[in-house]
Amino acid sequence: MNHERSRELYDRALSVLPGGVNSSVRATQPYPFFIERGDGAHVIDADGNRYVDYVMGYGPLLFGHDLPESVQSAIQSHASAGPMYGAPTEIEVELAEFVARHVPSVEMIRFVNSGTEATVSAVRLARAYTGRDKIVVMQGGYHGAQESTLVEGDPHNPSPSTAGIPQSFADHTIPVPFNDPEAIRSVFEAHGEEIAAVLTEPILGNNGIVCPVEGYHETLRELCDDYGSLLIFDEVITGFRVGGLQCAQGKFGVTPDLTTFGKIVGGGFPVGAIGGKSNIIEHFTPSGDVFQSGTFSGHPVTMAAGLATLEYAAEHDVYDHINGLADQLRSGLTDLLEERAPQYTVVGTDSMFKVIFTRDGATERGDACGAGCRQDPNCPNFDSCPKTGADVANAETDRWERLFWQEMKDRGVFLTANQFESQFVSYAHSEEDIESTLEAYAEAL
Ligand SMILES: *Cc1c(COP(=O)(O)O)cnc(C)c1O
Numbered sequence: 001m002n003h004e005r006s007r008e009l010y011d012r013a014l015s016v017l018p019g020g021v022n023s024s025v026r027a028t029q030p031y032p033f034f035i036e037r038g039d040g041a042h043v044i045d046a047d048g049n050r051y052v053d054y055v056m057g058y059g060p061l062l063f064g065h066d067l068p069e070s071v072q073s074a075i076q077s078h079a080s081a082g083p084m085y086g087a088p089t090e091i092e093v094e095l096a097e098f099v100a101r102h103v104p105s106v107e108m109i110r111f112v113n114s115g116t117e118a119t120v121s122a123v124r125l126a127r128a129y130t131g132r133d134k135i136v137v138m139q140g141g142y143h144g145a146q147e148s149t150l151v152e153g154d155p156h157n158p159s160p161s162t163a164g165i166p167q168s169f170a171d172h173t174i175p176v177p178f179n180d181p182e183a184i185r186s187v188f189e190a191h192g193e194e195i196a197a198v199l200t201e202p203i204l205g206n207n208g209i210v211c212p213v214e215g216y217h218e219t220l221r222e223l224c225d226d227y228g229s230l231l232i233f234d235e236v237i238t239g240f241r242v243g244g245l246q247c248a249q250g251k252f253g254v255t256p257d258l259t260t261f262g263k264i265v266g267g268g269f270p271v272g273a274i275g276g277k278s279n280i281i282e283h284f285t286p287s288g289d290v291f292q293s294g295t296f297s298g299h300p301v302t303m304a305a306g307l308a309t310l311e312y313a314a315e316h317d318v319y320d321h322i323n324g325l326a327d328q329l330r331s332g333l334t335d336l337l338e339e340r341a342p343q344y345t346v347v348g349t350d351s352m353f354k355v356i357f358t359r360d361g362a363t364e365r366g367d368a369c370g371a372g373c374r375q376d377p378n379c380p381n382f383d384s385c386p387k388t389g390a391d392v393a394n395a396e397t398d399r400w401e402r403l404f405w406q407e408m409k410d411r412g413v414f415l416t417a418n419q420f421e422s423q424f425v426s427y428a429h430s431e432e433d434i435e436s437t438l439e440a441y442a443e444a445l
Contacts, residue, residue: 001410005046006033025058028417029402033409038065041428043414051414052433054353054423058416059205059237059263062309062318064428071267074308078300085300092298095307099265099275102245102310105233105255106275110284111298115236115262116144118272119199121284121292122260123148125274126197126230128290129283134191136198136229138178140389142206143199143234143260148173155187178204179212179375179387181219192227197258202248205237205422208392209347209354213375217254224257230280236262236272237422240310242350244319251350267305270296318427322351325434326425329353330371332438340445345385348372351425355441356386357396357404395419407444413437 010031013020021027033045041064043053056064063071078091096109112118123135123146135148143149151173152161158170174191176183178200188195198220204210224231233256235247241264243251249259257280261273274281284292313319330353333346343361347354349372361384369379376382386392400419408415413436416423 001049002047003031003033003045003049007031009034009046025417025421028405028409040064040066041426041430041433049412051409051412052429052437053414054425054437055414055416056424056426057263057268058421059241059424060266060268061424061426062241062264062313062322064426066428067268068308068312070312071305071308074304075267075301078304081300083299083301084296086295089298089300089303091300091303091307095265095303095310098307098310099261099273102314103239103247103259103275104250105257105259105277107278108281109261109273109275110281110292111303112272112274112292112294113270113296113299114144114272115234115260116146116272117294118236118260118262118274119143119149119234120146122232122234122258122274123197123199124292125280125283125290126199126232126258128288129280130196130228130230132194132196132229133172134174134194135172135196136174136176136184136187138200138204138389139175140178140204140207140210140392141199141201141234142204143201144236149199151175155183155190177388177390178210179216181216184220184223188223188227188229192223192229195227195229197230197232198224199232199234201234201236202238202252202254203242203349203352204389204392205352207389207420208356208386208395209349209352209422210386210388210392211347211349211373211375212252213387214377217252221254221256230257232256232258232260234260236260237352240264240313241424242352244350245310245314264309265306266302267307267309269299269302269305271299271302271306319350322425322427322429325429325431326351326353327371328431329425329434329437332434333441334370334372336438336442336445340442343384344445345381346372347386348422349374352422353425354419354423355445356392357400357419358384358386358391359394359396360384392420404444408440411440411443413440 151170238248239261242248258276373385397419
């Protein structure tokens with residue numbers, strides 16, 4: 001594979017963009033390939049190489065790179081009418097109505113411009129609504145590049161996970177291990193009256209894909225109810241992907257007080273949103289006193305792309321198709337692992353998937369979790385499949401990133417850049433793509 005032009009572009013990029021990229025995860029080793037264009041489920045790079053794409057923009061692209069006619073024309077007509085105004089438009093109301101109609105916990109929604117902005121505003125709202133400062137987050141959870149959640153450590157020693165964040169921010173954040181009801185129970189026993197909210201992804205989607213064990217979300221719901229704290233589901237990655245149009249909260253049957261959205265709800269354009277019951281959401285300005293504002297919020301082109309995307313998904317077999325193909329892929333990967341690397345674990349649900357290079361998985365295979373870990377206590381791999389962010393971090397992350405990712409790339413398969421980020425099947429993927437992908441895995445594993 002020739003990468004001359006990508007190399008040249010990266011050389012130029014390094015002079016004007018820190019690390020040569022605008023989002024750190026894109027700086028793959030030794031240098032990233034630059035993308036020229038998309039084509040269905042594939043991308044073509046600057047040197048003309050073609051890859052089956054499972055990155056899908058890190059989540060937003062439900063349909064792959066060829067948008068349905070209705071989505072394209074919605075985008076084009078709103079862009080050509082004038083991109084934005086600083087005054088309300090009908091399309092924002094329509095997208096809000098659509099989300100409120102389909103997502104169980106949402107009565108009202110505020111649109112913003114990124115998932116990060118959504119979680120920042122949700123945390124501010126929860127603090128104002130409860131009059132409390134502390135938030136509980138999951139170790140290995142991800143809520144964007146924000147001060148209150150870029151925190152690591154344990155409940156007794158939280159610290160910023162990046163330079164540039166004062167310790168005093170981290171002091172208000174309590175990181176607990178995902179899937180550990182006892183850990184969060186004791187945090188509530190010690191600090192319950194100070195906790196504004198528990199903020200969690202329903203599935204850890206930026207940390208190897210870790211699904212909840214039976215009853216975990218119910219425990220969170222109960223603790224929040226008992227102590228008057230809000231439960232916030234960060235559905236930026238799972239929203240309109242896991243559980244289809246009702247999102248992961250519908251799939252798991254747990255109703256959060258607030259939900260953050262991003263990615264798919266903008267149909268491929270920058271977006272975020274905070275949804276929930278009206279009596280909470282109305283605390284945002286101008287109806288309430290929690291300041292929230294944005295020049296580009298509710299951008300008409302984004303709203304049009306998001307609405308046309310969700311309407312198309314409502315009227316076609318989108319979720320059946322992508323979940324079916326992903327099931328096929330996860331099953332095929334499970335079979336491959338049995339033969340080649342029985343200690344590794346296939347994870348994922350709906351259209352999300354990943355192979356985790358776990359170090360000491362059970363070598364006997366049960367049929368309970370044949371197409372991705374479901375946290376089934378009867379599965380022979382239950383004790384070794386990842387339950388927490390730390391379990392994923394303990395996998396062979398270097399081997400994954402430094403060897404395996406390149407091997408797959410050289411075979412024309414574009415995976416997310418490291419062991420932690422989820423991969424996605426889109427509506428544009430075909431059975432042939434799945435088959436060629438499994439062949440590449442068979443060679444690379
Ligand atoms: C992607 C993501 C974010 C951040 O969204 P941005 O649009 O990148 O700011 C927040 N939370 C979760 C769960 C995400 O997957």
